[in-house]
Amino acid sequence: MRDAELTRQKILEVAADEIHKQGFTATSLSCILKRTGVSKGALYHHFDNKLELGYAVFEEVYTPQFLEAWRPAVEVEDPISGLIAFFSSYCQQADLDDLMCGCPLNNLCQEMSSVDEGFRVRILSLQQQLNTLIASNLDRVSDKLRDGVDTSQAAYFMVASFHGANNLAKSSRNTELFEKVIAELCSYIKSLST
Template sequence: MSDAEKTRQNILTVAADEIHQHGFKATSLSVILNRCEISKGALYYHFTSKMELGYAVFEEVYTPMFLNVWHTPLGVDDPVEGLCDFLMSMTEQMSCSEVVCGCPLNNLCEEMANVDEGFRLRILSMQEQLNQLIVDALDKISDDLRENLAFSQVGYFIVATLNGATSLSKSSRNKTLFQQVIAELCLYIRALKK
C-alpha cells in the first residue's frame, strides 16, 4: 500500500470513529486533521468535501463492516438459529459505549437519510443488500419454514426491530431493554419454522 493509500485509509478510519462518536454534522474536519496529523491539503487531495468523506466512510467502512457481520450467522446450516445466536451474543457483548453511542451505521442512517439524497440512496442500497442476504439464507431452508412467508418482509422486520432496539437502548441508556427486545425478536425468528 502506497503512502497516499495509507493516508486515505487513516482518514477514513478516524472519520468513521468521529462520526460514530459525534454524528456526521457535528464531526469536525479540524479534529480529523489533528488526529491524522495531516494538512488540510492532504485531506482535500483524497476527499473534495466533508460530504464526499462521509459517503466514503459509509460505503467503504460502515457498509462492508455491517454486512460482513451478518454473513457468518446467515451462512450456517440453520440461519434461524444462526441469527438468534448472533443477536443474543450481541446483547451479551454490547459495551457501555455502544449502549450510549448506538450502532454507527444506524446513527448515520437516522441522522442523514432525510437530510441528504446521496446518503439516502446509499442507505437504501445497503438495506437492500442486507435484506437480500437474509432472503437468500431463508430461501435455502424454505422447506423447514412456515408456508406463505414473504422473506423480504421478514428480513426487513428483523432489521427494523434490531435498529429499533438499538435506538431504544441508546435513548434510554438501558442495556436490559435492548436484551428484552432481542429476546422477543428471537422468539419471532424461531417461530418462522414449521
C-alpha cells in the first residue's frame, strides 16, 4: 500500500472512532489531525470537507464492518440458529460501556438521517443491503420456516428490535432491559421455524 493510501486509511480509522465516541457533529477535524499526526493539507488532499469524510467513514468503514458482523450469523447452514446465537453472544459479551457507546451505525443514523440527505440515502442503502442479506438466507431455508413468513418483513423486524434494544439500554443505562428484549427477539426468531 502506498503512503497516501495508508494516510487515507489512518484518517478513516481515527475518524470512525471519533464519530462513534462523539457523534458526527461533535467530531472535530483538529482532534482527528492530532490523533493521526497528519497535516491539514494531507487530510484535505483526501477529503474536501468533514461531510465527505463522514460519508467515506460510513461507506468504507461502518458499512463493511456492519455487514461482515451479520454475515456469519445468516450464512450458516441454519440461519435461524445462527441469528439466535449471534444475538445471544452479543448479549453475553456486551457490557454497559459498550451499550452506552451504542452501535456506531445506529448512532450515526439517528444523528444524521434527518438532517443530511447524503447520509439518509447511504443509511437507506445499508438497511436494504442488510435486509437482503438476512431475507435471502431465510429464503434459502424456506422449507424449514412456518407458512406465511415474509422474510423481508422478518428481517426488518429483527434489525429494528436489535437497534431498539440498544437504544433502550443506552437511554436507561440498564443492561437487564437489553437482555430481556434480546431474549424476546430470540423467541420470535425461534418461532419462525416449523
